[in-house]
Amino acid sequence: MINVCLAGATGWAGSELARGIARTDDVAVVAAVSRTHAGRVLGDVLNEPRLTGGVHASAIEALATPCNVFVEYTKPDTAKRNIVAALERGAHVVVGTSGLVDHDYIEIDAMARSQRRGVLACGNFALTVVPLQKFAGAAARLIPQWEIIDYAHDDKVDAPSGTARELAARLAKIRHPEPTVALDRTVGAREARGATLAGSQVHSLRLPGFVISAEIIFGMPDQKLTIRHDSGSSARPYVDGALLAIRKVATLVGVHRGLDAVLEL
Numbered sequence: 001m002i003n004v005c006l007a008g009a010t011g012w013a014g015s016e017l018a019r020g021i022a023r024t025d026d027v028a029v030v031a032a033v034s035r036t037h038a039g040r041v042l043g044d045v046l047n048e049p050r051l052t053g054g055v056h057a058s059a060i061e062a063l064a065t066p067c068n069v070f071v072e073y074t075k076p077d078t079a080k081r082n083i084v085a086a087l088e089r090g091a092h093v094v095v096g097t098s099g100l101v102d103h104d105y106i107e108i109d110a111m112a113r114s115q116r117r118g119v120l121a122c123g124n125f126a127l128t129v130v131p132l133q134k135f136a137g138a139a140a141r142l143i144p145q146w147e148i149i150d151y152a153h154d155d156k157v158d159a160p161s162g163t164a165r166e167l168a169a170r171l172a173k174i175r176h177p178e179p180t181v182a183l184d185r186t187v188g189a190r191e192a193r194g195a196t197l198a199g200s201q202v203h204s205l206r207l208p209g210f211v212i213s214a215e216i217i218f219g220m221p222d223q224k225l226t227i228r229h230d231s232g233s234s235a236r237p238y239v240d241g242a243l244l245a246i247r248k249v250a251t252l253v254g255v256h257r258g259l260d261a262v263l264e265l
């Protein structure tokens with residue numbers, strides 16, 4: 001049995017994962033984190049009697065219950081603190097929360113390696129994002145220019161999305177795009193060219209009516225290639241990937257980004 005401490009268990013994504021865990025027979029939520037529902041049993045909050053773990057106001061309190069894997073699904077401002085606390089207590093960590101930057105992951109990686117623990121961070125647990133990342137990598141080997149667009153609902157606080165960040169970080173290992181007009185030679189508002197992330201230009205839309213989509217456009221003279229991923233309105237697409245991450249993270253040491261770290265493709 002893999003015992004999980006689930007931070008953000010009452011949220012949009014975390015509650016769906018908790019229900020997904022309840023349907024398994026090899027993973028259990030032994031403790032959960034939510035300030036609003038602290039002191040209650042998770043199953044009472046989510047109307048799922050198989051979830052018998054208690055809800056705590058902070059990760060530190062929840063981690064007093066021993067667990068194998070800590071799942072971080074809260075908000076960017078608390079995520080790093082929670083991850084560090086979990087590693088200090090000997091748990092492996094699965095990170096779903098977006099908004100952590102490369103520098104955070106460098107620090108987390110050093111700590112995870114010193115503790116001989118795995119951290120698997122996935123900006124998007126949807127299984128259909130894995131081919132997007134793979135195909136984009138193949139295209140980047142061939143095509144030297146691309147830009148990334150990330151679309152999300154208006155109340156998403158962080159930008160760019162975890163998916164876009166992860167994509168840019170991956171492509172940087174292959175090459176950096178070579179814009180025809182260097183950004184510092186932009187005539188007009190430099191911001192109109194988007195943010196530069198690991199060498200890629202990334203543009204984030206935040207509007208009502210959108211859920212979560214990621215798009216990468218490769219361009220060559222007189223031809224272009226668009227690869228796009230769209231999630232629907234439920235958090236269901238993220239459950240299977242997160243469960244896979246929970247089951248496999250103990251095979252890793254240090255920070256790994258993207259679900260393909262534990263998928264044989």
Ligand SMILES: NC(=O)c1ccc[n+]([C@@H]2O[C@H](COP(=O)([O-])OP(=O)(O)OC[C@H]3O[C@@H](n4cnc5c(N)ncnc54)[C@H](OP(=O)(O)O)[C@@H]3O)[C@@H](O)[C@H]2O)c1
Nearest residue numbers: 008010011012013034035036074096097098122123124125
């Ligand atoms: N990787 C993926 O596939 C994926 C998929 C969906 C979402 N996400 C990311 O996951 C994160 C959560 O998204 P969401 O839509 O589920 O958010 P949400 O609905 O607002 O849920 C956030 C959860 O975290 C808890 N929380 C927030 N701040 C906290 C704090 N300071 N201390 C303790 N608990 C806290 C909330 O409970 P209380 O308010 O009661 O404390 C709630 O349970 C975001 O960063 C989002 O971008 C990632």
